[in-house]
Amino acid sequence: MTNVTRHNFEELLPEILRNIERSDFIAIDTEFTGLHFQSDSHNSLFDTPQDRYSKLRQTASQFTVCQLGLSAFIKSSSQNKYSAHTYNFYLFPKSCATIDARFSCQASSIQFLCQYGFDFNKLFYGGVSYLSMEAEKELRQQVEEQESILTSDVDDHLVTSFTSAISDWLPGAKEGDQISLAKISDDMVSIQMQALLRNCFPDIWTSQVDTGEILITKLNPEKKAALLKEERPWTERLLVKLSGFTRVFRHISELKKPLIGHNFLTDLLFLHSKFYKTLPAKFQDFKRNIHDLLPHLYDTKFLIMEIRRELEEAGLSLTSTSLANVYHAMHTDPSKLGVPHLPEIELADNCARYGKEEFFHEAGFDAYLAGYVFLRMAHYITAKDTSIMHPKLLTFRKYIPALAPHENKSNIIRASVPYVNLAGEDPASRRPKLLYVTSRGPSPLQAKELAAMFNTYTSVDVKMIDRRHALLATSTWGGSKDIMRAFKNDRTIHLANYNVFQHSKPVRYGLWGAIAVMGAVCLWTFFGDQPKKT
Template sequence: MTGVTSTPWRESFEFDRHDIRYLKVKDSAEKFAVIQFGVCPFRWDSVKKFFIAHPHNFYIFPRQEVPGSDQSYEFLCQTTSLDFLAKYQFDFNTCLSEGISYLSRIQETAALKRLSSVCLDESSESLSGSKKAEDLQFTRMVDVLFAERMKIKIREWRDGLLHGSNNSSIFPQTSDNPDQRFQTIFFKTRPAFVLNGFTSHQKKLIQMVMEKHFNDLAFVRVTDEETLCQRQLVVYTDSNEDRDLLMKEIKDCLLNETKRKVKSAVGFRKVIDLLSSEKKLVVGHNCFLDFAHIYGKFIGPLPWSAEEYATSLRNYFPYIMDTKVLLNANGSFQFSVKKSSTSLSNAFASLCPGIASGVKDPSLVDKLCVQVEVHVDEQRSLDWNSGAKHEAGYDAFMTGCIFAEACNRLGVDFDMHSTTFGLADEKKLENYINLLYLSWANGDIIDLRTGKRNTDCLASSTTPKTQFREVDFQNIVLLWGLQPTLKPSGIRECISRVFSQSSVSSIYLIDKTAAFVQFSKTETAAEFLDMMESLRSNNGPISVLHPLSKLLEGGCTRAANYEVYREICISPLSKVLFADQAEAVKIKKSRSGSLKSISEEGMVKEDERLGMENSDDNAFHSSDEKERTSFAQSFR
């Protein structure tokens, strides 16, 4: 992928509710491009008792290939992501020059509708011009003479057809012919001649002559299939019915050509359609963002809510397995894979050392481990290694190997799963299917069957890291417009002087202009909001002496409940600073006392990283870089 977060405050935070996390993933999938895609089908050989893998690596690039469209794709790039790709020898030239283009299903439908409408207009105009004969007038004597000469030549050609004379004497096709502007051909099995070398004005005059003097001749505009240039023809039709039939044939030809061009522009989506049509288990590693990209790039615009997204995604991919969920949720893997080492490469090295080593070392190969034979370019290998670290095709291969070994350790009998749905109906896997990590840092798992957060998946794990803190979002207040010099300890001190030392549970910096304040009680949070609004509206001397006045320095500080944070994240804008984002979204106080957004405007920018503060004055960056890297393993 060309990036992960469009601006620092759109990174995943501790105080992000699951619907907020979805909105941030949605923003990422909409603003960045996928430029490499890895697919690796696995098939179980029941005779040889091993899997056969077929890894594929695709360069894709969203160029505009729909004819007649002036709309081009736009996407963001993060320097850190491009630097990462360059570090691992990503071939940017191949991607740009040979990358496969694509259309989503929605884009394909819209293109067919638009181009079909254009074709209907063109077919109706192909037998007539932009002006009717009666609308054209001779303004010069040269036009009168030209029209008369064309009438004579066309009548001679027509009479030659009707009376069986040799039309080559009328329009000879020899090098000695002084007038090579006429070329006799057959069009749709009908005799015709091509108008070559005439100006557009002269062609209009010829059309006028035909419409006025020759009812059995049609003036036709067609596009040459080889040169893609438009040609004008005079076609003979022996009746009105034949003329109508000719028009229908032209319309059908234009429609078929349009469908062919759009189908060709669908490009890489054909691979996605094939995967979807199989309705089998699709495996990824930390793949929520991956599937958001698949949906947005190849299906249609991402829905606004996680619930709608989950329902729609399951229509195309009914069975999805996240191997990161599987490894962390099942205690049997804790001895092989440490909780802090469930990134794709670490999990692959831990669970599949024989395959990961790329060499036939008996000390690394456990006979109980599943074996995988790789078929690449008609070659077979049991110790295949592409040699390209972080290549999407190899990442997909690693993901499949991890899943195969996990199933092996769970006691799955591969011989029993030759049905249509394969491993999707395996009872030992049913508790892990359609559960995806929305945020590994906070343990948020989304259940695609409901679109809601799943809280029971990690219950089987005994690792302390899985005991994530539950957050009451009614206790959280959002502050923005703060002075950059104001530290978390200063915010805590101001609030504690009004309420108590225990009134604030934690403070989380969004960036240098905004912060979350988590209160210990909902009532305290509500009282704080009322007090901040009162101080903002009253600039008297008492307000200046109030302990909270330090928060209001600069005159731009605002406070709101957690729902306003959602409204700000919903906006497609991505201002660098959170305070600027809130201003661009134009948060305004409603009659109920809460804040709401009333409009949106702006552009996407980037700025500094973010920090966090819990109970002391030490702020630190919250980015989880390793997990974001693992998040993008199967895609670039």
């Protein structure tokens, strides 16, 4: 694994882009600074796909991606082997001109990151910049109108110290003389400062040496003009630096490679929000956008939920569907999958330490695990009906048709549906019917008391309608039946299967209103058309 910060990003970028191009698929994982922006944004069995999207949209819009793992899996040309090239990016947005992202965090998320050894120094001091494509487009338009907007936020004290030093030195300097000024560790600030200095002093040239110091050279305006023609415009260099990791994301999107994640609907919202553009209000619009950007998505959580029973019957021990547990099951004894020609998966040299120690919840490590698990399941799904004596090895292209039923479907936890379809219609709910709870006595219903009472039978969520009525969502059909049976003759509450026409006041009032209007129209039609007596 290679930790990628702003200090080595430009150096590593060609290698990263090249490995993405060479890869058969890419796996990702993200760590972020918060999970729930509001107290009512927790998962609920009542959640429709739009409801869940609206909650996740708040999270992805308000919080920040602080770490992103990327693992590019490359097939060997001569062996039945894949090599995982893994990168662990620390990300932190830069401010420039009108761009100044808010940094919000949730204490529980920060504590979680600390628990797993997250390096906050790398985040704040070395985080790679990023800029959404939407924001970049807006900023470029502003620069065309007013170039100086890109230097409007440079520290005045820093500018004064540099200009004063040059003003003192310049009168006595001869053409070709040089002076070194203070070190600037931030490449973006260096570009901004050099642009300001060149604008202030027509007869100097600026450059940054390896030590980070700004080198000032006195020269005539003609030579300066010639050098400017040879150099890439400073505004373009600054915007490229500002976009940072978005260049990697754009490359992934352009290549349309399969993208893998584990339970990664939230990750996808963060990718859209931070590297593409503001999240739309409607889930359907988000699905359209993400499908255009990343048309081949595979969620290992969804995959394992679909074939879990098969794998357990084959002898694989899956105590849970967490990424760590699935990886351990498939890594410890892959022969239990019972399929021929299972490809070997090796760690590339840049992430050899992942073979010696486990780093759960480090984005790079989790990205590697997601890719590992995906490759094992993709081969199992494709080869499970193949004879053990079959001599032909399977290429990655052979996996794609077998995986078609699972493509672009992402698992969602504790909702009205088990998954969402990012390239089509979402599935119908498989949950039991909602239960309508009515208080039999004068005492008002309490959501927490109801939840505690019913949770002994199955996992439930309660939604209050008013003081005497509530809706109950249950997670299992058996649990729902048990609750109805247990409270059939209860003296304090009455339970019934929810019927929207019977139990929803707005619907009932709407129906009665419609009947009244139709009656009035019929009466007017009947009596209004009677001929008048003369």
